[in-house]
Amino acid sequence: MNTEILGKKDGYIIRLAKIQDATNYYEQNFCPLDKEVARLTGSKEVYTKEEVETFFLRSLEDDDRYFFLIIAPNGRIIGESIINEIDWNLRSANFRIGLYQLTERGKGIGTWATEATRDFAFEKLRLHRLELDVYSFNPRAEKVYLKAGFKREGVLRDAIMDGNEYADDILMSILEDEWKALKK
Structure with missing residues (x-):
């Protein structure tokens, strides 16, 4: 399964991460991590190579995780879908x-990667429920999730910080029956 390709579109590929991707994953995305990416994901901005590679390799061994990389047409790792x-x-x-x-x-x-990963969750893993959370200061991501069939379930009010301001953590999910209806 390590070579499984989840999807292809316009030269982009989503595929399972492999051990040999660890260094490129770090060098192409964490030197340094984009400030806006850190903000939108609740991450810190600076990671050491050892931190990233250790996390990456440990993630490949987890039985409760599917770690997909999003690869640009030029071969560069541009993201992940997990x-x-x-x-x-x-x-x-x-x-x-x-x-x-x-x-x-x-x-x-x-949007494409979200939909491809969602479909994998229900088609291949036979899940009943797929959930996520998104910060209130990331309305673009929330729009993608709504388009992919996720529904708002609740809001953790003032649960996180955006700089010096409080922000909400929005909980969303899609259920198996909702996905099936969406795919018809």
């Missing part, structure tokens, strides 16, 4: 996505 925290008994999981390159945003890549 299903994690899988509860096989409940058939539920968490979803997250990140596009690291500013030049790749606004092209529909995030």
Whole structure:
């Protein structure tokens, strides 16, 4: 399964991450991490190579995670799409996505990757529920998730900080039956 390609579109590919991707993953996205990406994902801006590569390699070993990389036509890793925290008994999981390159945003890549990963979750993993959270200061991402069929479930008010301001953490999910209706 390590060579599984989740999808292809306009020269872009989503595929499972592989051990040999670790260094490129770090060098192409974390030297340094884009400030806006750090803000929108709640990450710190500076990571060491060891931190990133250790996390990357550990992620490949997790039984409750599918770690997909988004690759540009030039071969550069531009993002990730991840299903994690899988509860096989409940058939539920968490979803997250990140596009690291500013030049790749606004092209529909995030929407495409979200939909491809969502479909994988329901078709291949046979999940019943896929959930995520998005910060209130990222309305563009929330719009992508709504378009992909996710529904707002609730809001954790003033649960995070955006600089010196409080912001909300919006909880969203899509259920198996909602996905099936969407695919018809």
